[in-house]
Amino acid sequence: MNAYDVIIVGSGTSGQTAAFDLSEKGVRVAVVEKSDRPGGTCALAGCQPKKWFYEAAEAIAKARHLEGNGIVAAPEGNWAQVLEQKRQFTDSIPEGTIKNLQTAGIDFVAGTATFADEKTLSVNGKRLEAKFFVLATGAQPMQLPIDGIEHVITSDDFLNLDELPPFICFIGGGFISFEFAHFAARLGSRGQRAVILEVSDRPLGPFDAEMVELLVQASRGEDIDVKTGVDIETIEKHGKGFLVRTAQGDSLETGLVVHGAGRVPDIKALGLNVAGIQYSQRGIIVDQTLRTSNRRIFAVGDCAATIQLARVADKEAHVAAENILAELNMGQNSTMDYDTVPAILFTYPQLGMVGQTEDSLKQDGQTYHKSFAKNLSWPTYKRVGLKHAAYKILTDAHKKILGAHILSDQTSGLINTIKQAMLHETTVDELYQQTIVSPYPTRESDLSYMLKPLLSD
Numbered sequence: 249m250n251a252y253d254v255i256i257v258g259s260g261t262s263g264q265t266a267a268f269d270l271s272e273k274g275v276r277v278a279v280v281e282k283s284d285r286p287g288g289t290c291a292l293a294g295c296q297p298k299k300w301f302y303e304a305a306e307a308i309a310k311a312r313h314l315e316g317n318g319i320v321a322a323p324e325g326n327w328a329q330v331l332e333q334k335r336q337f338t339d340s341i342p343e344g345t346i347k348n349l350q351t352a353g354i355d356f357v358a359g360t361a362t363f364a365d366e367k368t369l370s371v372n373g374k375r376l377e378a379k380f381f382v383l384a385t386g387a388q389p390m391q392l393p394i395d396g397i398e399h400v401i402t403s404d405d406f407l408n409l410d411e412l413p414p415f416i417c418f419i420g421g422g423f424i425s426f427e428f429a430h431f432a433a434r435l436g437s438r439g440q441r442a443v444i445l446e447v448s449d450r451p452l453g454p455f456d457a458e459m460v461e462l463l464v465q466a467s468r469g470e471d472i473d474v475k476t477g478v479d480i481e482t483i484e485k486h487g488k489g490f491l492v493r494t495a496q497g498d499s500l501e502t503g504l505v506v507h508g509a510g511r512v513p514d515i516k517a518l519g520l521n522v523a524g525i526q527y528s529q530r531g532i533i534v535d536q537t538l539r540t541s542n543r544r545i546f547a548v549g550d551c552a553a554t555i556q557l558a559r560v561a562d563k564e565a566h567v568a569a570e571n572i573l574a575e576l577n578m579g580q581n582s583t584m585d586y587d588t589v590p591a592i593l594f595t596y597p598q599l600g601m602v603g604q605t606e607d608s609l610k611q612d613g614q615t616y617h618k619s620f621a622k623n624l625s626w627p628t629y630k631r632v633g634l635k636h637a638a639y640k641i642l643t644d645a646h647k648k649i650l651g652a653h654i655l656s657d658q659t660s661g662l663i664n665t666i667k668q669a670m671l672h673e674t675t676v677d678e679l680y681q682q683t684i685v686s687p688y689p690t691r692e693s694d695l696s697y698m699l700k701p702l703l704s705d
Contacts, residue, residue: 458640528553538567604650
């Protein structure tokens with residue numbers, strides 16, 4: 249039997265982060281991976297590869313907005329060229345992942361891991377024992393109870409399509425559907441169309457409802473329709489495309505159907521009950537130290553019942569590694585704080601948020617102050633022809649920011665500035681004074697306009 253200090257299950261961003269943190273301190277580590285393409289979703293089919301499509305889509309969107317206002321003719325997108333650039337990036341990741349781990353002195357074990365008991369994993373018939381475990385198995389597309397689901401492609405498949413049909417149907421109104429629909433709108437053919445079908449009464453549930461509606465309006469201007477309250481019953485092969493039928497009696501013909509209804513933790517094969525690990529539909533239950541109900545086993549990233557974002561996964565991995573090192577008398581204990589985790593939707597315009605939504609504050613019965621405006625006509629937006637820019641900033645009675653929501657280009661920079669203010673408990677008045685001396689005119693300098701209605705008298 250092979251024995252380690254720590255065994256990590258999963259070679260994605262969080263698994264690798266924990267592995268390197270521990271190995272650097274001299275801890276004996278092994279990483280187990282069941283996929284024949286190690287590296288994880290973020291590197292192979294998520295946050296990294298999708299940015300190749302986003303960067304090109306954003307450039308085209310900006311040029312289209314400026315057509316007739318300095319741009320004679322906006323460029324045409326070429327999906328195939330972006331795909332080739334993306335593949336050049338992703339093709340080397342599996343081999344590079346294994347090489348980087350082994351170079352760091354970390355054992356790489358290929359195979360599916362299942363707990364044989366609380367201290368032992370079974371991997372392809374071999375038994376591996378460790379003092380501690382970190383579960384970082386990620387997530388997979390959720391199963392959909394739809395007749396004809398075999399006709400639907402996943403988000404991984406979408407980012408490997410050689411070409412796009414002129415009309416695409418996305419199932420589910422979440423991150424995947426909105427981002428990919430916006431990519432297609434700019435990188436497909438002129439006249440490219442998409443529809444997003446959401447079963448609930450609104451898409452993008454974690455975001456502020458009022459801001460989501462503004463994004464929906466902007467999306468419709470790009471021939472991206474969004475329909476809510478739609479329950480899909482069947483998907484049928486129909487000529488060269490597909491026919492989608494709904495419980496509401498509607499039907500639509502489309503060239504492609506994409507699963508964008510979200511991902512669920514990939515934990516079924518682990519045998520969690522054998523190891524005494526509690527879990528729910530949202531994933532493995534952890535505390536703020538990322539410990540599971542078994543103190544020797546930690547869970548990080550998309551397999552944990554926390555927030556499914558890559559940078560959150562990395563931070564969780566650091567925290568878990570620090571707590572394992574503390575157990576080995578090699579460091580200090582650490583905890584995870586989710587209150588100021590930002591989220592950015594890479595549509596164009598981008599929708600970003602940090603902190604609470606207006607609805608959540610109302611549900612909690614919390615008193616708040618609000619600065620809100622839409623269809624901003626400030627010079628920064630006039631210059632780029634962006635007509636749907638909007639913002640909402642929410643504060644408490646002590647002028648501390650409770651939440652911020654921004655629809656804009658360059659949203660990530662604005663949200664990150666506010667996130668830092670929330671982390672340091674900076675008041676609105678203090679942040680206003682800081683933004684006055686931001687490079688001008690920029691989106692960050694526009695924060696002063698957003699904050700001004702919230703200043704103390």
